[in-house]
Amino acid sequence: MAETVLRLREVGVRYRTPAGSVTAVSEVSLDVPATGITVLAGPSGSGKSTLLRVLSLVERPTLGAVELRGRGTTGLSARARRALRRTEVALVFQNPGDNLIGHLTVGDNLRAATQAARRTPRTTPLPPQATRTTPQATTTPPRTTPPPPQATDRIAGVDELLDQLGLPGTADWKVSALSGGQQQRLAFGCALARGASVVLADEPTSQLDAASADLVLDTLRDLAARGVPVVVASHDPRLIALADTRFDLRNGALAA
Ligand SMILES: Nc1ncnc2c1ncn2[C@@H]1O[C@H](COP(=O)(O)OP(=O)(O)OP(=O)(O)O)[C@@H](O)[C@H]1O
Secondary structure (H helix, E strand, O other): OOOEEEEEEEEEEEEEEOOEEEEEEEEEEEEEEOOOEEEEEOOOOOOHHHHHHHHOOOOOOOEEEEEEOOEEOOOOOHHHHHHHHHHOEEEEOOOHHHHOOOOOEHHHHHHHHHHHHHHOOOOOOOOOOOOOOOHHHHHOOOOOOOOOOOHHHHOOOHHHHHHHOOOOOOOOOEHHHOOHHHHHHHHHHHHHHOOOOEEEEEOOOOOOOHHHHHHHHHHHHHHHHOOOOEEEEOOOHHHHOOOOEEEEEEOOEEOO
């Protein structure tokens, strides 16, 4: 059976609004495989972005459990979750400008990402698995997916990574000199430099023209080919066509 990088069990998300309680996601259980491209698809308002925020540990669900590489995350402190988001779980936002440090050069953005990976121990403590009652479970070691290679193993240097990202010779450029698609590529490159176990992206092509969107689609393929699992929320048919695994959402729940 395929290894799982992220697992949701009976996850629900409710928001309080002045008009009352809104259920954005209800009773979602799913396994994100540790390889390939996973797409969360569905119409506007179906809960894709909410679920992506839960999967990327940005948001704690109101109900249910989220496991990263076999370990529960729901009991983690805000600090521990932030540490995981700096390294293990990288979220790439819709707007290219939100993913990068605008006043740094292209090369310095990558260097900052690599340094974040070095500063934060890879073995950020996660709480033990919930105690299970079956005798079999107590004798079985916790399920673990082997950690991905360290960031420094994955990239030999900034220039080499920029070549691989199709951005050769841009190390000294300002981020604003890159197109939207190139900025998104760089954002995925930073996720790689941080040594992320999984990269998530919310509608990464929605603000881009067709040529820039092509760059992003290529980058997602590249990441998956490097063994980095990618999870994308999108209603872009070209992106959905890349899915190795697809979950369809309707009204906050998985469609049958
Ligand atoms: N912070 C919030 N407060 C209140 N309601 C919210 C909040 N975030 C999302 N919702 C509601 O939850 C539901 C799911 O929203 P979500 O943004 O996850 O859907 P989506 O499928 O990503 O939509 P889109 O494709 O338009 O981005 C919607 O009804 C939305 O209005």
